[in-house]
Amino acid sequence: MTPLTSAPPLPADGRRRVVVENLTPVVDGGRFPSKRIAGDSVRVEADVFADGHDRVAATLLYRHESEFPWHKVPMRPLGNDRWMADFTAERLGSYLYTVEGRIDHFVTWRADLRTRFEARQNLATDREIGALLLEATAGRAGRLDAERLRELAAALREAPDDAAALALAEEEEAAELMAIHADPELVTGDAPQLSLSVERERARFSTWYELFPRSCCRDGDNHGTFAECERLLPEIARMGFDVVYFPPIHPIGRTHRKGRNNAPAAEEEDPGSPWAIGALEGGHTAIHPELGTPEDFEHFLAAARGHGIEVALDLAFQCSPDHPYREAHPEWFRWRPDGTVQYAENPPKKYQDIIPFDFENGDWQDLWQELLDVVRFWVDCGIAIFRVDNPHTKPFAFWEWLIAAVRREHPEVIFLAEAFTRPKVMYRLAKGGFSQSYTYFSWRNTRAELEAYLRELSSAPLRDFFRPNFWPNTPDILPEILQIGGRPAFVIRLLLAATLSPSYGIYGPPFELAVDDALPGQEEYLDSEKYQLRCWNWNDPGHLRDLIARVNRIRHQHRALQTGEGLRFCASDNDQLICYTRSAGNEVLLVAVSLDPFAPQEGRVRLPLSELGLSAVEPFLVHDLLGDQKAIWHGAEHVLSFDPAALPGAVFRLHRRLRREQDFDYYFK
């Protein structure tokens, strides 16, 4: 016989028979938190089962990181050993949740008792078994509950007949007391504790307007100021934007300053790129003097708040060669053997106006702390949204630490990752804490591309950690479709961005003015504001302000456009026509957009009526929200046609039942 000694050790408690597996939501097995918004109902699911035929019970445990002990919620079975419960994530910050499981001996016994009763078996012994179960549990309960459990046991024994005993056993009080005092030694509690990062609503639903404050001068070619920007706020608010994002507002370096259209050498009057941060006047916590004083900036922030607008700043963690850090912290940069600082390079290209931090330097801890202090500085000034420039060129661990550090004190702070790079890099940044991310939307133009990309974004695992922010253009990206498609292309991309993603943004005024001049063969704007002052004509008759205002008003009025959920693509027989529904609760919107900026397009679309809760036989009211027209539709198939010269898309609200009283009112008002 093989010796006994070599058996592996017995588990600590082999009597914990219940298995708890496959908890959701989960990101990378729990390494990163899932993301939700304060007030969200969080649906937690798990596989919970045991050997044999005993009934199991599952409990959701959750708590805010600052709370103790756990809140406990009984879970309910969904079938196929899947269980669910939900809780409301009320507060900003981190929640923890996990699931426990146990055999529910009492409920098992009770269900068997009923079966035996119905099979007319003798229940005497089974009643005694139940009474013993109650009494054993009484031994673990407090005085009051223990007394009640013993009373129940006695009643079970003394019931005049089996029917009375069964009725007693089936009263919920018994099962509830038995659940409360279940033997903790038999509860399976080894499921992972998962975490949830809870942010404020704007982390999910936001409408961004990017502009260069130095171009805010409405008349002439002078350097714009914060004071002049203030004059634009009413117009930006009227268009429905709630975030104004400024490129860096710090002093700009002189050494190797770039000229117009990225010329290697600047002319004397060229203002340089705002991303070449740092000069004699200061670095990342200073303000470029030509924009105004810190007081001017504070005044601007207050004015924006008055319009319901938040200001987002740009975190571009890089320096011009004139940045004070170069002298104060030479160890933070990489020095070449020839005694020069390594400037930014992507060989053979050279960016001599930028010197990047060397995150592998021996003094990295001080660098991280300093950069955290930069963020804290602006948070203390009242900034709660940051657009982070090229986060994918700094270590992932740095961002995870920095964002956690900021959120620990200021859970309201939102970070948007401007990483245009490979998907896994973008997703890792999002997992590490960025609230929102730039996306590939800028290059997804065909129906197949858009549908595939949106399906990816709205499915697990992405939907739990990656919040898209769609930008039809940016100062770095004037996509080909906008270069060739004229004004209709701008409208198409606006409609798509605004209705496919709860957060989107435009870089204006070039967007509203449908500026389409690019450097030849590139996505770069001709005469880009990145390198020179521009004066935009906000009164151009072609300005898209009214359409933008209407689109954003629809977004603000309809919950269905404020989340990433509830998106369904509709079949259509014309690939130039993309069509989808957005729904939230009882609200159903239908969006149809022609992807062709050049010619009219018509197509037959099929609505998934039953999935939308709409009747296939009754008519329903359709409200064209952009045109403010109403119609009555009937059935699943509808022909839609769009002329890009007029409006290449539509947003309809579908009213589920025409004959409801409120719909009558609505229809005839």
Add this chain to the structure above:
Amino acid sequence: MTPLTSAPPLPADGRRRVVVENLTPVVDGGRFPSKRIAGDSVRVEADVFADGHDRVAATLLYRHESEFPWHKVPMRPLGNDRWMADFTAERLGSYLYTVEGRIDHFVTWRADLRTRFEARQNLATDREIGALLLEATAGRAGRLDAERLRELAAALREAPDDAAALALAEEEEAAELMAIHADPELVTGDAPQLSLSVERERARFSTWYELFPRSCCRDGDNHGTFAECERLLPEIARMGFDVVYFPPIHPIGRTHRKGRNNAPAAEEEDPGSPWAIGALEGGHTAIHPELGTPEDFEHFLAAARGHGIEVALDLAFQCSPDHPYREAHPEWFRWRPDGTVQYAENPPKKYQDIIPFDFENGDWQDLWQELLDVVRFWVDCGIAIFRVDNPHTKPFAFWEWLIAAVRREHPEVIFLAEAFTRPKVMYRLAKGGFSQSYTYFSWRNTRAELEAYLRELSSAPLRDFFRPNFWPNTPDILPEILQIGGRPAFVIRLLLAATLSPSYGIYGPPFELAVDDALPGQEEYLDSEKYQLRCWNWNDPGHLRDLIARVNRIRHQHRALQTGEGLRFCASDNDQLICYTRSAGNEVLLVAVSLDPFAPQEGRVRLPLSELGLSAVEPFLVHDLLGDQKAIWHGAEHVLSFDPAALPGAVFRLHRRLRREQDFDYYFK
């Protein structure tokens, strides 16, 4: 300014910039091992990437649990930040593997050097940077490598021109030395260590024959013996089976013994169910006296080995009321308040001939040890395969511990889980260590059902831990299709089981004799061997022995049928016709089976020629392996027709290129 003190602690080394994620194969995030067979090439993949533009390097680390240190294999990029390497799992037992990543500064520098060279930039400073990199690494290397690295640095400085320096830098020796001596402080090593359970070939590829030894009496109605079973071995071997599995061979209880057709009371001469284990003569380590002595059993085992057959025993961890455990270990059972032992029940059904163990009893540790000793007893007798009866009615933790304990001493032991229950329960048992599992195959009859089920089994995550064993029938299951479809149904189910799963088994002789008599409205055999002796006529002219022998010979001759990989379903225009290819290396089989046991069926099937490596324009040789006929086919579409009265399916070998020399030989031989 917010105080600095509340920042979260800095990570231990924020300079480890590489991320390693998403290792595969993986089961439940590493909680359970993936499964492979000794000799398998194990393909490990991971996402490996870093911030910025530096080149990364990834290394696979693996070792057998008994080995140290790790073997290291450089990984190669697959695109999209995915990396792969493979290793051969030579030995039985457990392997560990993980992936490390690092920035490859030297390769980054070298690639940049080439780009700069081609852009005709001055390389003087870059050569010096490379030399310094080499010298810094020399400081970490042993004497010989350090000398060589310093020589290389000097050569780089002294090269007569930049072209010569570049040539030096690009010699592989430098990169290899730099990789070997990479700075361990910058290597990311926090990826999980995953494990792999490596079993012998028969865990994957096995052909089972279940029979009741007490029915082995070829003449008359006497109780069969091991000696009589021996006389059947040549026939079983000729049919191509390599595992003979016996239901329990232990003494059978008398108390509450079941009669014929599960009658509640046995007649005097009824032998009882072999699963009612334990009597005066002994328990789980004893042999039922009427079958023979322990020496007879050993003789049988040796005879089986002589035929290349292994014997599998049944582990049925339950007792008859007469089992010696009841007296010796009353605490292992559940006692009712009326002083009786709780028998098996599924209310209102009662199984008084069985008393289950109470795995929640306070003495569970001793019970686990005793059951482990039972397995060890039979392993010491030469048994290396166990079919486990109803494992889903014992705790998962128990099986995980028991299987690990057995494998620690005897990694060759194979366990087959007979759990016919809900999917998550079956899958958890497989994750916990069972080598093979019974499946839902018995109830999957239509083409859609079979294709969906096979797709599930052959995809992640199941393919990495769940090895199916397909059984067309068992003593408990005579499926409806076999009750109504006559002999053609048996042939259909045989062909499917044998070609869809590398392991399959039949319960004979009822299978070969196409026995289809069931209890009315049930899947139970009429006059089941479970409760009475049966005498089978092995010489019945309808016996399927020849077809079975042919099918199993094809399985043994073709690697493609010995793994769960390489399965592709083919489109066909007749849903009664299922058609699939099985491939391994250069070997391609095409299997087509009519699912209709009643009428001839014809259909046009389309072969995925390019996926199979077959030419769409050249003819290829087709060998009908069951009929031993050959033909030349051409193109992707072929009409196949089958008559259930003759043979309702076919197995073809497709030879990739007719004009290869060996195929000519083959064709004309």
